[in-house]
Amino acid sequence: MEQAAMRFFQKDPGVLPLYEKLESRMRSEIADVTVSVQPTQISFARDHTFACVSFAKLGRAEDSRKPRIVLTFKLNKRISSPRVQVFPSPHLNRWTHHTAVSSPGEIDAELLGWLKEASSFAAEKPSDGGFFPA
Numbered sequence: 001m002e003q004a005a006m007r008f009f010q011k012d013p014g015v016l017p018l019y020e021k022l023e024s025r026m027r028s029e030i031a032d033v034t035v036s037v038q039p040t041q042i043s044f045a046r047d048h049t050f051a052c053v054s055f056a057k058l059g060r061a062e063d064s065r066k067p068r069i070v071l072t073f074k075l076n077k078r079i080s081s082p083r084v085q086v087f088p089s090p091h092l093n094r095w096t097h098h099t100a101v102s103s104p105g106e107i108d109a110e111l112l113g114w115l116k117e118a119s120s121f122a123a124e125k126p127s128d129g130g131f132f133p134a
Helices: 003-011 013-029 109-123
Strands: 034-037 042-045 049-054 069-075 085-088 095-101
Touching (some): 003 013, 003 034, 013 042, 069 109
Antiparallel strands (some): 034 042, 042 049, 049 069
16 A cells, blocks of 8 residues: 555554555556545546545434545436445536445445446546546
8 A cells, every 4th residue: 555545544543454455456456547646535447437435424413423534426317325435426427426435345246347337427527627526
C-alpha cells in the first residue's frame, strides 16, 4: 500500500484493514486497477474512475459513529439492496450508490460484482470529466 493511502487513514486507523482487504480484492478481480489518493477520497480507476472510498456520512448519526469506510460507485441502473443507499445523479441513466463497509465479511462476491459492473460502466463513459469529485 502507498504511503499516501496510509496517511489517508490516519484519521481512522481502525478501518485500514477493511480498506486493505477491499483494495486487494479489487486488484485481484478487476484488471489494471489504479489507485489515486486525494484529500477526501481514494479513487479506483481503469481508464475512468469507477469507485471511491471515503469517510462520507451516510444515514443516521449513530450509524456514522461505527468504524467504517464508505464505498461509492455508479451504474446505469439502481440497485435495490438494504446494503446500498442510492442517490440519483444529475446525469441521465447514472445512479450513484453509497454503501458503508464496516466488516471484512461485507467485502463479498455481491459487492465485488457491483464494482466489476461499475468498472465496465465507467469504461463506456464519454470523456467529459470524472465520475467523482476530487
